[in-house]
Amino acid sequence: SQQGEEDPQALSIQEGENATMNCSYKTSINNLQWYRQNSGRGLVHLILIRSNEREKHSGRLRVTLDTSKKSSSLLITASRAADTASYFCATNSGGYQKVTFGIGTKLQVIP
């Protein structure tokens, strides 16, 4: 079963609105990362949050982490059409030099 599961699987919003995506996971983690993937391309790293952090910001991105609920959220504020992409969370668990990706949220921002 997948370590990370994003919710919703698809999201369609108007330009200028905020987009929120959630990720749940099952086991304890070292860190959680969010990636973006444009259609047919490789992934681009957006932000990393460690297990001892609760919130992190990067530009229009805000990530929260609740280790008690084993969940994270990614908020994109003031969305733009160029934000249209799939967004994946990835968890890094102790003792492993690899991450496990979720199924992703497909975001469409309508101009």
Next chain:
Amino acid sequence: EADIYQTPRYLVIGTGKKITLECSQTMGHDKMYWYQQDPGMELHLIHYSYGVNSTEKGDLSSESTVSRIRTEHFPLTLESARPSHTSQYLCASSESRNELREQYFGPGTRLTVT
């Protein structure tokens, strides 16, 4: 833009052919990874490497093999391609640290086996 390259970008090939997907990075990263991703689906780790002469199988069973003779090069080989191998293959690398941090991805190779 990450300095990690994959060739070819697209490949259509017949059943039974041997193919090698190339991946190179110029960042000096020790760790490299191969993922398989079907359209609109999650990434599955199929192989990874901690450094030269190190290769490990990933979470998803794969009939492919990899080698790591040079730090910058991590090719993936399918000895006999089958239609079930049709997918996108993504290569990634990351720095060698105690904690795994961000991965840098190549643009991917979209493979179609007819």
